[in-house]
Amino acid sequence: MYLVSILFTSLALTPLLLKAFFPYFWKDAFYLADLVRILMKFVLRRRRKPSFMVLDRFLEQSVAHPDRSFILFDNKNYSYRDTDKRSNKIANALRRHSELRAGDTVALFMGNEPAFIFTWLALAKLGCPVAFLNHNIRSRSLLHCFNCCSAKVLIAAAELQEAVMEVLPSLREQGVWVCLMAKRCDTPGMEVFSDQVEEAPDTPPPQSLRSGVTFKSPAVYIYTSGTTGLPKAAVVNQNRLLTALAVLDSTGVTPGDVIYLNLPLYHTAGFLIGLIGSIETGSTIVLRRKFSASQFWDDCRKYNVTVIQYIGEIMRYLCNTPKRDNDRDHCVRLAIGNGVRAEIWKEFLDRFGNIQVREFYASTEGNVGFVNYTGKIGAIGRVNYLHQVRKLFPYVLIKYNTERDEPIRDTSGLCVEAPRGETGLLVSKITDIAPFVGYAKNSQQTEKKKLRDVLQKGDLYFNSGDLLKIDHDNFIYFQDRVGDTFRWKGENVATTEVTDILTLIDFVQEANVYGVQVPGNEGRIGMAAITVKEGKQFDGNKTFSHVASYLPAYARPHFIRIQNAVEVTGTFKQMKVKLVEEGFDPTCVTDPLYILQDGQQSYTPLTGPVYRSVVSGSFKL
Incomplete structure (x- = not known):
């Protein structure tokens, strides 16, 4: 009887002891169990014959739930069956009217609309990888991104006709078949495609068309801004796409959920997490062309949205809208994303x-990721058992010299692991389970993301370029990025690309581009220190016209500083640290300063009152 009493007392005290000494025990255990479940599902799918791809998961959902709503867009409802048939029509029209063959890459130049999803599915049914072009890019950047993936076909939305016309001569020289999702176009060399799609049958194309697709075959190309030059095309192969099915599933999303998708489909978050994740769970997508803070919650109420996606900026924009009595009148139970600051998280x-x-935490081309499944405010993830054993996903934080922009190594030439609680560069071992595929037609940048001799001679790691910190409770926190890329409006901006554009202006001698912080804003906004050619003068109107023609809004420098000379290091690298620290305060910077004024379509002098309005938030950036 005494032993029984002890047993019952121990059982009663166990939850209290766990809560006191291991407060995250049950959350860790349930998350680990979920990961094992998902891993087993992935392994079983990999063993299926014929090979099981993401497209097959969509077809499964279409058969199991044909009448379930898949896409809600502008008061239109497309079921899984509707989507399947519509994609069949596009696939059959392409087979009939183009010379497209299985394995040929197709560039898709569209915004957020159902046709984006229909067309991607159609191309998957034809066994063709797809390159997602950012619909904001133009001229040189557009042509560069197109050429990265060796595409043979360009499919564009009707509203992007003018952008396509800018690069059409170059495309025609390459023999590219260009088609517009429109009913009319008088431009020679550009085919209209909407009528052909309507006339095509909705029967499934032969499955044999994709018989040559393997897990290592490219599935999609997603562009990411690097630290040097123009955007790079990260290769997402079929195996990586298959693993993306697990993201929403691991967060508890169910078939009954309605997911609000207002992030760009050409981005990793919108496509891999929002769309691919919804295909796995059989959920419904509410698709918007772009984010609107003023309409966000009205949409959520209208469509009974239960899951939202975010990046840090979205949270802040929502918190900055005027408060309403019905702010809590919605069905949203889950928000999935990255990049939100702790104070915005709390306010939200x-x-x-x-x-x-x-x-x-994750990246398009990276081979490691973390999830903050506990809801700990401010953390980007938590180290779980699978990470700690370092067998499935080996990673390490190493000491990094930010001044010299390189890892710190010991006397034997190996990297030095950062102690727990200190900031370090995240690197992840490249293995068969956690591969790094790299960038299309860019072996130099692919090699730059590899780091050798990390913990032992001959090993090979992926360099994330991100500085993280792990505290003593195993929570992971983002600290900063290394290199020259800064992030604004949820987009990565490569400073060298902006520099190249600025130096095309006839009066600009040199340009040094960097990101500066603005109080109350996520990320860093673009600023450029430039020198003017001898005998020339800075022209705010011409500068505005130039950057507006060549750069998307988020990449345009909002502040310009006129210098007599651009400072460089002994190895001729542009010095940015001091410029970043000095910022754009006219009381601290003696050089002439200018600010981008969209309303005036010019760069105008940055005066004290204008500076104060920017800092206070009354000046819209």
Whole structure:
């Protein structure tokens, strides 16, 4: 009887002891169990014959739930069956009217609309990889991105006709078949395609068309801004796409959920997490052309949205909207994304209610990721058992010299691991389970992301370029990025690309581009220190016209500083640290300063009052 009493007492005390000494025990255990479940599902799918791809998962959902809503867009409802048939029509029209063959890459130049999803599915059914072009890019950048993936076909939305016309001569020289999702176009060399699609049958194309597709075959190309030059095309192969099915599944999303997708489909978050994740769970997508803070919650109420995606900026924009009595009147239970600051996270929950926030860390081309499944405010993830054993996903944080922009190594030439609680560069071992495929037609940049001799001679790691910190409770925190890329409006901006564009202006001698912080804003906004050619003068109108023609809005320098000379290091690298620290305060910077004024379509002098309006938030950036 005494032993029984002890047993019952121990059982009663166990939850209290776990809560006191291991507060995250049950969350860790349940998350680990979920990961094992998902891993087993992935392994079983990899063993299926014929090979099982993401397209097959969509076809499964279309058979199992044909009438379930898949896409809600502009008061239109497309079921899984509708989507399947519409993609069949596009696939059959391409087979009939183009010379497209299985394995040929197709560039898709569209914004957020159902046709993007229909066309991608159609091309998957034809066994063709797809390159997602950012619909904001133009001229040189557009042509560069197209050429990166060796595409033989360009399919563009009707509203992007003018952008295509800018590069059409070059495309025609390459023999590219260009088609517009429109009913009319008088431009020679550009085919209209909408009528052909309507006339095509909706029967499935032969499965044999994709018989040559393997797990190592490219599935999609997603462009990412690097630290040097123009965007790079990250290769996402079929195996990587298959693993993306697990993301929403691991966060508890169910077939009954309605997911609000307002992030660009050409980006990793919108496509891999929002769209691919919805295909796995059989959920419904509410698709918007672009994010709108003023309409966000009205849409959520209208469509009974239960899951939202975010990047840090979206949270802040929502918190900056005027408060309403119905701020908590919605069905949203889960928010999934990355890049939100701790103070914005708290403000978001205080204002909009008890929404589970699942912050994660990942990159388009990276081979490691983390999820903050506990909801710990400010953390981007948590180290779990699979990470700790370092067998499935080996990673390490290493000491990094930010001044010299390189890892710190010991006397034997190996990297030095950062102690727990200190900031370090995240690197992840490249293995068969965690591969790094790299960038299309860019072996130099692919090699730059590899780091050798990390923990032992001859090993090979992926260099994330991100500085992280792991605390003593195993929570992971993002600290900063290394290199020359800064992030603004949720987009990565490569400073060298902006520099190249600025130096095309006839009066600009040199340009040094960097990102500066603005109080109350996520990320860093673009600023450029330039020198003017002898005998020339800075022209704000011409500068505005030039950057507006060549750069998307998020990449345009908002502040310009006129210098007598651009400072460089002994190895002729442009010095940015001091410029970043000095910022754009006219009381601290003696050089002439200018600010981008969209309303005046010019760069105008940055005066004290204008500076104060920017800092206070009354000047819209």
